[in-house]
Amino acid sequence: MRQNSFPYSYWTKFLRVIIVGVGIIRFFLQYHKKGISDLNELAIGFSWGFVFIFFSKEKTDDEMIQGLKFKALTRAIIVAFTIIHLYNYLFLNWRFNRENNIILSISAYQFLALTLIIATGGFYFMKYQTTLNEER
């Protein structure tokens, strides 16, 4: 019996390039036309793109690959959440006044993009580490 937790086929990885590319182009277009550095625009492209790369099947998908992806994702969530929490606290709400202010936070797109970038990087790093004693 063969089970696979990842819903998207291998070819969807190529969608990532297109989606991330569109995100980057839109970011630079906004910057060029209006002079606005809209990181959210970039984060939308990155988050959708990395959803397809991280949650798609690998060329050869097996239990170790699935285990590594799960490990990478669990670690990435903790790391990204810590980074974002510190960023929100130190840069957005440093002088927060409970009576007058509302709590500021970076967007869900940026959180998802950061998490998936860390998870994808972590996954490929761990995969690389397992091949260090590869036969020549």
Place this chain on the structure above:
Amino acid sequence: MKNIIKVERARHNLTQAELAKKVKVARQTIIAIEAGKFIPSTMLAFKIAKILDCKTDEIFELEEKDWQ
């Protein structure tokens, strides 16, 4: 958990890639199992043992640290 996959693989004149293909996993998975970095599922352990013409407990052996 230690294993003698490398020895048995050499005895059967199989490369890591060939063994990986026979048990339908990535070559990196065989590399990781041989190096003791990844413990395979029961099913994969049985498949490897079958390809190498051995019993599963001849290939894989528990170590003292596995009990801690």
